[in-house]
Amino acid sequence: MNTAVHTAGDSNPGNARNSGKKPRSTEPLKLLKFAAKYWPLVLLGPLFMVLEVSVDLFQPRMMEVIVDRGILGIGNGGLSDIHLVISTGIRMILLVIAGGCFGILSGVCANVAGQSFGNNIRKACFTRIMHFSFEQTDAFSTGSLITRITNDVTQIQQLFMQAIRGFVRCMMFFVGGTVALLTLDLSFGQVLLIAFPLIFLDVIFVFIKTNPLFSLLQKKLDDLNNIIQENVSGIRVVKAFVQEKREEARFENANQALVGTQFRVELLLSFMRPVMNIVLNLSVVAIIYVGSLRVQDGSVAPGTVMAAVTYITQILNGMMTLAMIFQTLSRGIVSASRLSEILSTDPAITGGSYNGKSTPDINLKYTEDSPASKDPEGINDSKNAESTNDSKNAEGTNDSKNAEDTGDSKNTEAAGSGIVPGCLRFEHVDFSYPGSRVGVLSDISFEIAPGETVAIIGATGSGKSTLVNLIPRFYDPVHGRILLDGIDIKEYDLKALRENVTICLQKSELFSTTIRENISLGNPDASEAEIIAAATAAQADAFIREQPDGYDTAVAEGGMSLSGGQRQRIAISRALLKKAGIIIFDDSTSALDLATEAKLYDALRTGYKNVTKIMIAQRIASVKDADRILVLDSGRVSAFDTHANLMKTSRIYQDIYDSQLKDSDAGDGKGGAV
Ligand SMILES: Nc1ncnc2c1ncn2[C@@H]1O[C@H](COP(=O)(O)OP(=O)(O)OP(=O)(O)O)[C@@H](O)[C@H]1O
């Protein structure tokens, strides 16, 4: 389990309260492992490039032969040799073709290796992001994660390809060209002695100036992507509140900030290119000048000067390209560290080894003891001053239910079958969101028996969603622990835990695929009959059949082609299909009318009686028939008892009741939790 603490100055956004370590500066180099599989291509790419450049470097030599010996007839008594010109010309053409082929092969190797390298990093980052906890995703921000997985991957892919081809090409021109030039005549070296430092200074100046701007550039891109993402997904809200102008202005600001940074980078780069061009042209003039002096004193032939001009052009062009590669390098380094931040962020929430299959001791306990009659460590007593389990039993309201659902039948089924019975226990749980000093939940202790139906009610913002989000470990408590069937949920393998606890979230998230696939997300192996059964229980089957293509009807992005209540019922179908030991409904029926809600609860009562159900609701009518109701007040358990008892003992519950149902008669038997 990962419990490392966020340290001051830790730059990795994923390293929030519970997460992993800070990436070291060598971390970006580790990305190279994603290219390891393609090592033959990584070697062949530069090798073909070496061959291509060798051909290019050989060309001036042949040109020299054509001019000096073929045309001027040097060494041949001044007689031109047309055969030499033609044969050398043909060899030059053949070499150019061969060089072109080497270039193509080098390009293919670099591209395949580069694309695969990028693709592997993209996949690894995506997989890592899928395992992030909510707090880690929040810490990076959605826009930044999108920029990293798209733009940053492209940047390092670019760098990788340039390293394989461009770098080798430049270095060959630089080193090979220098050797070839000096071999022609050492006096040409004087020109290099002046040109090299000038170009070097130019490159270093621009490198130092642009380097910090590249990391700024990526941050500005993050900001822009965040705004785009927010506005595209929230376009309906923007339109509903006629906020297009305001959002356009927000976009414009972020866009301008990006353009401004880009402009500064381009300005610096545009300074570098002309300076290099000037140095290049002056060097050519200098070579011609030095060469003409040497021709005059008979040390070199005119063709040699021509070859020298070609070499100096090749060398300095190589250096100019090298300067460009430096830019890609500095930009690539920024992107590589941003990607390393993702890859070196250990998922803050990792599971243990318990797979939920063996039968824990607590099962036996519940076979013997009804939770309603027993509170082994006095957990409920200490918290629920207003309501005790004893009082519940005194009323005797749920005795028969508990005996039936939470007792023998359930545990007989569970014992040895590997089904988690669904006994849940919170022990002194405190929680606050990362980065916030305000505690959202304090000292929460309660226990829910297998098969019990518990409703949670409380004012908006009282922490209901937060509380249930702790059960599948979307977040971990700051203090205290949560036990599922007597075992700390941290001991569970995360997959096993989430297979045993299903949550129907407050906001029904649907995907842009068919209704059937949206439901079967809960259990991809489910049969058609099981899907229909889940939809029928969720009161969704009838309306799904009325859709143009029934279960195969495509759902628009975010479920926008359906009503709020229809979306909720598809989400409920999905949760029911999962057949987990515990099902949590987070205000999942808020958009249903009372009659439909009542039918849903009836179906749950009969079809899912052995499943532990936790339902958050705002309406008393929705919760009053639950076995017990937990009243949450500002993050604390204020009461936990039956409707009847709460009506006598809990002022908060009475207030909610008064505000909602006094006039409409809560006891009319309509609606109500299972
Ligand atoms: N991701 C988050 N980061 C920081 N604070 C949060 C986050 N989610 C919720 N909160 C805060 O935690 C508190 C409890 O929120 P929660 O969503 O649990 O309330 P709730 O009881 O479910 O409310 P509602 O009935 O409106 O759904 C609120 O004050 C809220 O501002």
Ligand SMILES: [Mg+2]
């Ligand atoms: Mg909520």
